[in-house]
Amino acid sequence: MFDFTPAEWEAVFLSLKVGLWGTLASLPVGFLLAYVLARLEFPLKSLVHGIVYLPLVLPPVVTGFFLLLLFGTRGPIGQFLQNVFGITIAFKWTGAALAAAIMGLPLMVRAMRLSIVAVDRRLETAARTLGAGWWRVLFTITLPLALPGIIAGAVLSFAKSFGEFGATITFVSNIPGETRTLPIAIYSLLQSSGGEDAALRLAGLSVVVSLVAVLGAEFMERRIVAKST
Amino acid sequence: MSFDVDVETRLGDFALAVRFTAAAGLTALFGPSGAGKTSVLNMIAGVLKPARGRIAVDGAVLFDSAQGINLAPNHRRVGYVFQDARLFPHMSVEHNLLYGYRLTAPEARYVQPDQVMALLGLEHLLARKPGALSGGEQQRVAIGRALLASPKLLLMDEPLASLDAARKEEILPYIERLRDEMRLPILYVTHAEGEANRLAGAMVRIAAGRVTA
Numbered sequence: 001m002f003d004f005t006p007a008e009w010e011a012v013f014l015s016l017k018v019g020l021w022g023t024l025a026s027l028p029v030g031f032l033l034a035y036v037l038a039r040l041e042f043p044l045k046s047l048v049h050g051i052v053y054l055p056l057v058l059p060p061v062v063t064g065f066f067l068l069l070l071f072g073t074r075g076p077i078g079q080f081l082q083n084v085f086g087i088t089i090a091f092k093w094t095g096a097a098l099a100a101a102i103m104g105l106p107l108m109v110r111a112m113r114l115s116i117v118a119v120d121r122r123l124e125t126a127a128r129t130l131g132a133g134w135w136r137v138l139f140t141i142t143l144p145l146a147l148p149g150i151i152a153g154a155v156l157s158f159a160k161s162f163g164e165f166g167a168t169i170t171f172v173s174n175i176p177g178e179t180r181t182l183p184i185a186i187y188s189l190l191q192s193s194g195g196e197d198a199a200l201r202l203a204g205l206s207v208v209v210s211l212v213a214v215l216g217a218e219f220m221e222r223r224i225v226a227k228s229t
Numbered sequence: 230m231s232f233d234v235d236v237e238t239r240l241g242d243f244a245l246a247v248r249f250t251a252a253a254g255l256t257a258l259f260g261p262s263g264a265g266k267t268s269v270l271n272m273i274a275g276v277l278k279p280a281r282g283r284i285a286v287d288g289a290v291l292f293d294s295a296q297g298i299n300l301a302p303n304h305r306r307v308g309y310v311f312q313d314a315r316l317f318p319h320m321s322v323e324h325n326l327l328y329g330y331r332l333t334a335p336e337a338r339y340v341q342p343d344q345v346m347a348l349l350g351l352e353h354l355l356a357r358k359p360g361a362l363s364g365g366e367q368q369r370v371a372i373g374r375a376l377l378a379s380p381k382l383l384l385m386d387e388p389l390a391s392l393d394a395a396r397k398e399e400i401l402p403y404i405e406r407l408r409d410e411m412r413l414p415i416l417y418v419t420h421a422e423g424e425a426n427r428l429a430g431a432m433v434r435i436a437a438g439r440v441t442a
Contacts, residue, residue, distance in 0.1 A: 126315040128302040129274050130329030130378050140328075144319050 008202060010177055011185035018093060018181055019162035022100035023108075023154055030105055030153060034112035056106040060166025067099055067171040095172040096179045100161030107160055108153035111217070115149020116142065152220040159213030163206055182206055230414055232382055236272045236282035236292075245269070245438035255408045255415040257429035259422070265438040266418040267312075270384045273416070274309045275302035286382045286414075306337075308380030308413075312387045314371035316359035322370050323355040329378025338379045340411070345373045348410065349403050365396040369403060376411070383407075383415045389424065397424075404428060 004012065033052055037045070055063050071078045072090045081087045089095040119142055127137045143150070165183040172179040174188060186202050189195030230253040237246040245265045258266050271277035273284055275291065278299060284292040286307065291300050308329075316325050330342060346352050349369045359367060368388050375383060388404070389397045401424075408415060408428065419425050425432060434441045 120315075122311070122313070122315055123317060125276055125302070126309070126311065127317070127328070129276070129305075129307065129309040130374065131303045131306075131332035132328075133301070133303050136332075141317060 004201065005198070007176065008185065008198060011180055011182050011202070012205065014093060014096075014177070014180065015162050015182035018096045018100050018164075018168075019158045021094075022097040022104060022161040023158040025097065026101040026105055026108060026157060027150075027154060030108040030157070031112055031150065033105075034109045034116055034153075037109065038113045038116035052109050053106045055103050055167070060103065060164070061170050063102060064099060064167035064170025067095075067102065067167065071095065071098065071171070089172075091172050091175060091179065093172075093178055096164075096168050096181060097161070099167040099171045100164045101157070103164045103167050104157030104160035108157040111149050111153035111156060111221075112146065115146040115152075118149070119145045148220040148223045152217040155213045155217045155220070159210050159217075162209055162213075230287055230381075230412060232273075232284075232286040232414055232416075234269065234273060234282075234284055236269065236279040236284065238268070238272070238277070238280040238282075240265075240268060243438060247435060247438070247440055249433045249440055251414060251416065251431060251433070253412065253414050254430040255404075255417055255428050256431045256433060257425035258416055258418045258433050258435065259420070259425045259429075260435040260441075261420055263437075264420075264435045266420075266435060267386055269435070270309065270386050270416065270418060273382070274307050274384060275300060275305050289381070303332075306379070306381045308375035308378055308383040310368070310371050310375050310383070310385040310388050312390050314359070314364075314367035316362075316367055316370055316374070318359055320358075321355065322351065322357050322359065322362070325359065325370055326351070326355075326374050326377055329374060333377075333379050340376060340379060342377060345376050348406055349373045363396070364392050365399050368392065368400060372403070372407065376407070380413060383413055385415060385417045387418055387420070389419075389421075401427065 037049060037052070068090070069075050071081075073079070073082065073088065078088070078090055081089065089098060123145070124137050124141050127141050132140065163183050164181070165187065168179065168181060169184055174180050174184050180188065182202055183206065186199045189199040189202070231251060233250045235248040239245070243265065245268055247265065247269050258269060260266055268277060272279045273291070279292065279294065281294045282292065283290065283294070290296070290298050291305050291307070292298060317328065320328070326342060326345070330338070349372060351370060351373055354362065354366060354370065359370070362370065372388070389400060392400065405428065417428060
């Protein structure tokens with residue numbers, strides 16, 4: 001089962017790296033968005049809501065195309081990053097991580113938003129009267145109580161990032177060792193003759209990783225339900 | 230040790246205008262449900278902003294619409310015991326008790342954890358989680374938690390309302406000890422006349438958003 005070739009291991013580790021960094025980088029952004037959507041009322045809130053959830057319903061190739069237009073070497077953000085920081089992300093693994101983060105964000109925000117909504121705000125008020133400022137309330141009350149949802153969101157985002165294909169191949173292409181992640185490696189194997197066996201092994205591995213992630217997320221969700229009753 | 234409250238606000242169709250002064254000891258804010266008692270406490274605690282008025286505790290102005298002063302709840306040093314104890318479910322009793330204590334500057338503290346735990350009989354509960362406490366125990370921990378932040382004024386919002394008669398009798402002596410042994414003024418909201426008569430040295434009666442006596 002685990003007699004992968006070096007090139008296959010490369011794809012597996014690349015997928016893990018992309019998934020991990022994509023998730024870590026989107027955690028603060030995801031929490032901020034989830035908090036804003038859960039707690040604040042403002043004009044155009046449904047528009048923000050819609051944009052966050054867009055990658056979930058849009059064809060991934062469209063998301064990848066937009067990323068290319070914005071972050072590509074000639075895109076406005078891509079040029080800004082290149083000129084100001086000397087960073088290129090198009091056709092790099094960092095670009096794959098960005099695509100993965102964007103695709104995982106809706107799932108992350110949804111899980112986090114639900115858990116923040118479930119936090120009893122009267123507990124936050126109690127903490128304020130005990131001398132805690134806004135930030136301290138966030139870190140000692142809101143975050144710990146929303147933790148199961150935050151973990152569930154991170155796990156789902158990781159699972160999505162680990163297996164992202166459409167937006168990734170559109171944005172950063174298929175470069176062995178740089179952007180050829182696990183699903184892209186499977187796709188490449190299926191394009192060549194005699195690659196089915198290897199593709200099957202990698203497919204089995206992605207089933208295992210995804211299943212672990214989904215079961216982990218469900219376990220966390222059950223903990224939220226148990227806590228709130 | 231005294232406090233002055235003079236607040237006005239409008240909550241939907243309900244107009245509230247309340248003015249009173251209270252000295253040390255326990256003052257009952259007494260009136261029927263819907264009289265605006267909890268709203269008065271919320272305004273003193275800084276959780277609800279009055280449209281107009283002035284709130285001062287022991288000479289320190291917490292709110293003054295004319296001067297544009299409106300201290301955040303965490304800067305008011307006003308303790309609040311809620312009707313539902315509102316203990317933090319993810320922390321042990323001990324961490325609940327010390328939450329406000331740790332946020333109070335050492336020179337501003339006037340009670341120590343040992344004293345409060347002895348006063349309220351909490352020593353044997355410290356390691357438990359709030360979910361494993363009875364209603365009466367939860368309320369005693371909530372009182373201790375508020376006290377340990379060394380407040381200059383303690384607000385109590387019907388702390389016995391959700392308890393049965395036996396539990397009420399269990400808690401009342403603790404509140405009497407609190408009143409007699411601590412030098413802080415207490416504003417105690419209730420709609421039970423017996424409770425008000427038993428505990429209070431002074432009484433502010435309100436009905437329909439107005440002080441009646």
